[in-house]
Amino acid sequence: MRVLYVFALLALLGQGTGEEGARLLASKSLLNRYAVEGRDLTLQYNIYNVGTSAALEVELSDDSFPPEDFGIVSGMLNVKWDRIAPASNVSHTVVLRPLKAGYFNFTSASVSYLAQEGGHVVVGYTSAPGQGGILAQREFDRRFSPHYVNHSSFQTIGMVIVDFSQRPLTKLPVKSLDTTSFKGFSLFVLFSAL
Amino acid sequence: MVQFLPKVLLLVLLAFPATIIMKGPLVAAQDATEDEEAADEDAVDDVDVNTEDEDDEAEVEDDENTDLTEEKEEEEAVGGEVNASPNADTTILFVKGDDFPANDIVKFLMGFTNKGSDNFVVESLDASFRYPQDFQFYIQNFTALQLGIVVPAGRQATFEYSFIPAEPMGGRPFGLVINLNYKDSNGNTFQDAVFNQTVTITEREDGLDGETIFMYVFLSGLGLLVVVGLHQLLESRKRRRPAAKVEMGTSSHNDVDMSWIPQETLNQINKASPKRSPRKRTQKRTAGSDE
Numbered sequence: 001m002r003v004l005y006v007f008a009l010l011a012l013l014g015q016g017t018g019e020e021g022a023r024l025l026a027s028k029s030l031l032n033r034y035a036v037e038g039r040d041l042t043l044q045y046n047i048y049n050v051g052t053s054a055a056l057e058v059e060l061s062d063d064s065f066p067p068e069d070f071g072i073v074s075g076m077l078n079v080k081w082d083r084i085a086p087a088s089n090v091s092h093t094v095v096l097r098p099l100k101a102g103y104f105n106f107t108s109a110s111v112s113y114l115a116q117e118g119g120h121v122v123v124g125y126t127s128a129p130g131q132g133g134i135l136a137q138r139e140f141d142r143r144f145s146p147h148y149v150n151h152s153s154f155q156t157i158g159m160v161i162v163d164f165s166q167r168p169l170t171k172l173p174v175k176s177l178d179t180t181s182f183k184g185f186s187l188f189v190l191f192s193a194l
Numbered sequence: 195m196v197q198f199l200p201k202v203l204l205l206v207l208l209a210f211p212a213t214i215i216m217k218g219p220l221v222a223a224q225d226a227t228e229d230e231e232a233a234d235e236d237a238v239d240d241v242d243v244n245t246e247d248e249d250d251e252a253e254v255e256d257d258e259n260t261d262l263t264e265e266k267e268e269e270e271a272v273g274g275e276v277n278a279s280p281n282a283d284t285t286i287l288f289v290k291g292d293d294f295p296a297n298d299i300v301k302f303l304m305g306f307t308n309k310g311s312d313n314f315v316v317e318s319l320d321a322s323f324r325y326p327q328d329f330q331f332y333i334q335n336f337t338a339l340q341l342g343i344v345v346p347a348g349r350q351a352t353f354e355y356s357f358i359p360a361e362p363m364g365g366r367p368f369g370l371v372i373n374l375n376y377k378d379s380n381g382n383t384f385q386d387a388v389f390n391q392t393v394t395i396t397e398r399e400d401g402l403d404g405e406t407i408f409m410y411v412f413l414s415g416l417g418l419l420v421v422v423g424l425h426q427l428l429e430s431r432k433r434r435r436p437a438a439k440v441e442m443g444t445s446s447h448n449d450v451d452m453s454w455i456p457q458e459t460l461n462q463i464n465k466a467s468p469k470r471s472p473r474k475r476t477q478k479r480t481a482g483s484d485e
Contacts, residue, residue, distance in 0.1 A: 001292055025287055025303040027354045048303065052286050124350030127303065
């Protein structure tokens with residue numbers, strides 16, 4: 001139902017432009033919350049046709065990622081569609097892997113299409129996400145990794161130190177109390193293991 | 195000389211606040227000029243209200259159907275503002291649909307076409323909520339998106355922007371104005387109000403929210419109170435009706451355990467007087483003898 005509204009909206013907007021032909025609006029966005037060096041970075045391209053007729057020979061090409069800075073995990077940075085119908089949209093996803101940390105300016109990709117059959121080629125730019133930071137692996141891990149090694153080593157070392165520092169210092173004269181102290185010691189070991 | 199001193203003091207004390215009050219209007223005048231420059235706020239500014247666009251009257255009526263077929267390029271009614279360039283076309287698309295839910299992201303794409311032969315530099319994109327009856331009165335001004343993007347001749351560009359209407363705005367109409375500021379190669383600045391209509395912010399109807407939960411808790415508490423009150427009332431009424439009980443002592447002898455008394459004494463007692471209870475007899479005995 002919502003999709004219907006979107007299409008109706010697109011149709012109305014298309015009429016509103018006052019010109020015949022296709023009109024494409026393209027957006028490029030990062031789906032990641034954090035861009036981390038060595039981890040996947042997902043990009044989504046959405047192309048909406050708000051015109052009154054289909055857009056033909058649509059070609060999306062993004063050359064803003066130098067190959068030495070970004071490796072492609074999946075998807076292609078150059079895509080073609082034969083036609084995009086009026087009041088409809090297409091989307092394309094690319095997964096990249098940043099190879100270097102630091103600031104990177106995510107700039108626009110370009111879209112070219114024919115607004116009408118036999119018309120001239122129209123070139124447009126997508127929206128740009130802007131400048132963003134690519135975190136180094138260490139920075140990201142410091143914040144988000146589970147720190148298993150840290151926690152377990154702390155636990156074992158701490159346990160050893162605390163348990164052995166609680167050993168009773170003097171030998172108690174009463175026989176029965178000896179067992180109590182041993183019980184207490186072993187209970188202490190148990191509890192500190194939690 | 196000494197006589198004049200208190201009078202002089204009085205004069206000084208009176209004159210001091212007077213000077214402060216005198217300075218007041220000067221400060222106010224400065225504020226007025228600032229207002230004119232910024233062309234902001236204050237529906238109190240009656241001058242601007244008169245130059246208000248007539249279309250707003252019509253727009254107030256259709257809150258429900260935001261008529262998007264009309265693409266008006268409305269001029270800003272403040273003196274000295276710029277219009278759209280004839281060499282540029284703009285279009286807008288709300289990605290998530292036509293409704294504006296409160297406390298939820300509203301995302302739109304704005305398309306810009308350069309029909310002319312010179313470069314355009316798109317400087318910024320801003321969105322703001324205005325008072326529906328007076329578009330010069332800003333209610334909320336969203337952070338402008340600074341672009342600085344060069345759009346060559348014959349090219350198109352798309353800009354994405356998103357904002358979140360505040361939660362308390364739900365259920366009310368607001369005038370939404372989305373402006374695109376750009377300039378051409380000669381340095382002329384242009385502003386295009388790409389979207390300039392009244393929209394209604396819809397409320398998200400959560401079935402279960404804090405208010406309703408506590409309302410139900412409160413109602414159940416009240417109900418319990420009523421029940422308990424009724425119960426207490428009934429109980430109190432039941433108790434008052436019977437007459438006051440008189441203390442009779444242990445008059446029933448059927449539940450007395452006689453097994454502790456030795457058998458020969460019991461026989462003696464039963465032989466002597468079967469009706470009298472041994473207890474009463476022992477009581478009588480102890481009453482007579484002092485022990």
